[in-house]
Amino acid sequence: MNISDVAKRTGLPAKTIRYYEEINLIRPARDTNGYRVFKDTDVHKLAFLGRARALGFAIEDCRTLLALYEDETRASADVKRVAQDHLTQIEDKLAQLESMRDTLTHLVQECAGDARPDCPILKDLAKD
Amino acid sequence: MNISDVAKRTGLPAKTIRYYEEINLIRPARDTNGYRVFKDTDVHKLAFLGRARALGFAIEDCRTLLALYEDETRASADVKRVAQDHLTQIEDKLAQLESMRDTLTHLVQECAGDARPDCPILKDLAKD
DNA sequence: GATAAGGGTTCCAGTCACGGGAAGGTCAAG
DNA sequence: CTTGACCTTCCCGTGACTGGAACCCTTATC
Secondary structure, rough: OOOOOHHHHHHHOHHHHHHHOOOOOOOOOOOOOOOOOHHHHHHHHHHHHHHHHHOOOOOOHHHHHHHHHHHHOOOHHHHHHHHHHHHHHHHHHHHHHHHHHHHHHHHHHOOOOOOOOOOOHHHHHHHO | HHHHHHHHHHHOHHHHHHHHHOOOOOOOOOOOOOOOOOOOHOOOOOOOOHHHHOOOOOHHHHHHHHHHHOOOOOOOHHHHHHHHHHHHHHHHHHHHHHHHHHHHHHHHOOOOOOOOOHHHHHHOOOOO
């Protein structure tokens, strides 16, 4: 299978697939003409990576998860720890964004949004 | 005032202040020895920028907001639009993160997290 | 007068996970 | 034989800094 077929199947851009090879997440074979040749296992790994990325895991986490996936003697605790750490980071980020949203929502509501220069948003940003 | 004093006052790292000068957000004067010399207006601008960044505004938005702040004939509608657009982006990001959090929370709960290899997290990532 | 500490300066490289685009090789169809 | 759609590698740019090297300036101390 060539790269564009794999891209269609996995939903990943070809660029991304090449990048994943470059950083050794996958190692597709090569045809005599230099084209990458993907086996089902490659496609499967890429789909795995795509889903892990969609859950927000960093590339290095994805590498770890893939290694755990391929290690049949893994402990589920190792997987859980990676996921739990990531979940904690997401929750931190959420709290931060919610705080921003709350402040911004308030400021936007206060602002008349007309032709006059008076603006509580700027006033807040410029407060001493 | 030298850069480290400004860093203390604004809470911004000196590196960041130099960066803001490099991209022309501020233009501090220079002493004969080459040191940056910050006036109160510079410090004020930097504090403004720090607060805008803390609300998640992109640097280019900060540039716009600063320009609006300094333009006494601005329309508050222009400020509000920038803030509203940013707020919308934050809400999109929030929805995305919440979706990740929900999925991850569920998966983490399902995972035994013990020495056995069986793991619903990996199972989910590897699903067809 | 030498030196050391603690400022300051510039410049370069790295971060993260790709995306865009150029230059060029390969393949199947008409 | 050419056209068009593939494929390849390589290099640059993204955002907003951060770290570090190499070097200059000032002040205090020995």
